[in-house]
Amino acid sequence: MLSFLYRVFVDSWVGRIVAGLFFLAFIGFGVGDVLLNIGTERADVAARVGNRPILVQTYQTALQTEMPQVAQSMHLADPSQIPAATREQVAQQVLGRLMLQAEIAEAADRHGLIVPDSVVRDEIFSIPAFKGRDGQFDRALFNDRLRRSGMTEGRLIELVQQEQASRVLLQPIRDGVTAPDVMVRRIFDFEAQTRTIDLVRVPFDAQNVIATPTAAQLARYQANHPWEFTVPEYRHARIVVLSADTIGQRLDITDADLHQAYEAQAQTFNQPERRSVQIVTVPTEDRAKALAAQWTDGGAWASVQKNAGKDAAAVELPGIKVGDVPSADLGRQIFAAPANATQGPIKSEGGWVVFRVTAINAAHSTPFDEVKQALHDKLAHDRAQALLADRVKKLQDAIAGGGLDAIPTDLAATAVSGDLDAQGLTHEGTPAPIPGSDAARQAIIARVFSQAKGANPELVQGPDGVWYAVAVDGVTPGHVQTLAEAGPKVATAWQAAARRHMADEQATAYYTQAAAQGGLGHVSPAIAGLEHSQPISPMQPAPEIPREVAALIFRLSQPGQSVMTQAGDAYVVATLTTINHPDPATQKNLYDRVRAGLGQSMGDDIEMSYGAALEGIVKPKPNNSAIQAVMAEVTGQQKAGAAQ
16 A cells, blocks of 8 residues: 555655555445444544544545546546446445455554554655655655645554554465465466457448438438437536635746745755765775676676675665765765776775766756746645635635625636536537536536526535535526437438448348358458458457457357457457467466466455454444535535435
């Protein structure tokens, strides 16, 4: 889990640290019947496991992190397109994972597992996000990252302690898992085998439809395919959004402010030359000469260390500055030496030195103009964040007093209005200009389509620090277009359906011939456009082979069998021509990876079983009202009993 925290800090927005810290390597752990239990709990607590609370904010953050990943796995462009039922299922699974982690931490406490302070310190110091340019832990950077993420130092230490205790508890369980040889061999045989195929594509748009549809045919087509000519429900909404971004856009950041910020971060923008070096120090010149003669290339470092002797010092210093070298004379020589060339022997205060520079990072100075915009955005965001709480209170009072028509302009709230559908699209099919992140847009759109027309607007806190209020003042119900309304779209759809039908007939003819004659390659006369593939495998799919075809090919049992399927805007007929089974001895790396993957999967299953047993012991206590409130935000559905 800490490796996930590293990735979140390095590659993504630091505010996601909270979600990253709560994720375990478990999947699909359902909440089960625990949602049926209702306990008395603080409104900001979603559930309690023993003495450990799972905060609503933690739950919301984890969901906001999960939803884009779910959308990507479903090949959706935006999380708002995930069906409400699926969003609710994901919300339950995320809560289950958070509960499971808390249960494991409780079990660690019951077993008396105590994590030394030194272990916690070493773990935190090892996180790259907390290291400065010199590769060492940077207290100022640590404080800044925690402040930005809303995490306190005490809470981070507590989470690391829980992680370490859980690791000690679970590791012995995983260590006892061994994948059976017969299972490893069966999976290896499937994943390592290669197959070749013949295939022919029949594109829809290559078909020539000569006939022109009659009025009767168009009317029949429109009546038989109403879903193709349905206009979705549109709502006209007025939306007001307030966030650090909307405030920051209107703050005046002077050049003097930017120059001051640039100078305060001079060490960041002006980097001295750094070098990575391998150094060996020995007592005598003769031994130093012998090591230098042995050290002919970079690959000899391991043997040089081994042969240096017990009274020698062999160290590797990555990314050092000239001032980091204790000996000023040696430092000058290291920073004057070429890369990848053994230097020495050199007499120093500590003995005779032989060294090799393995990497050189040249000095770099970033001009002010290059970072001016980034500095501006950071300063504006930081100052806006400090103003946000007061602006939220004033905006709330303004809405309560006069609705969305009484909002002072000096609050820096952004207002938009217009028609949109449940996907957040305008009549032109473009995204409605709602400010904020994807998660914030999703929440606002869900609010528009769950709030009753004419209902009083209410200021709501959404994802990513966004506050918003919605007023719905018009609803245009969805309806099926008449033939006159649909116009040319019906003729276009009829033509497309006719081309698809012709392609279906042609592909079916190919498939029938291939099935009767032992494959596409045996059809006479030869099929124009027949393709012969390179070997493909489940581990190495060929990009030119449609995935729909590849999935079917690996279900066939013997060469000569054929399949037919649709792939994109074409029908594809394919014949399996060869099957090759490799020897594990020739692909040992793959065989070992299969074994390791099976062991990981089995370990996950055992941990899941252990977690299920813990649930019966610890008895999690959910706060049903808080859970339902979070789920309502995620699914876009009102809580039971809410105004319709």
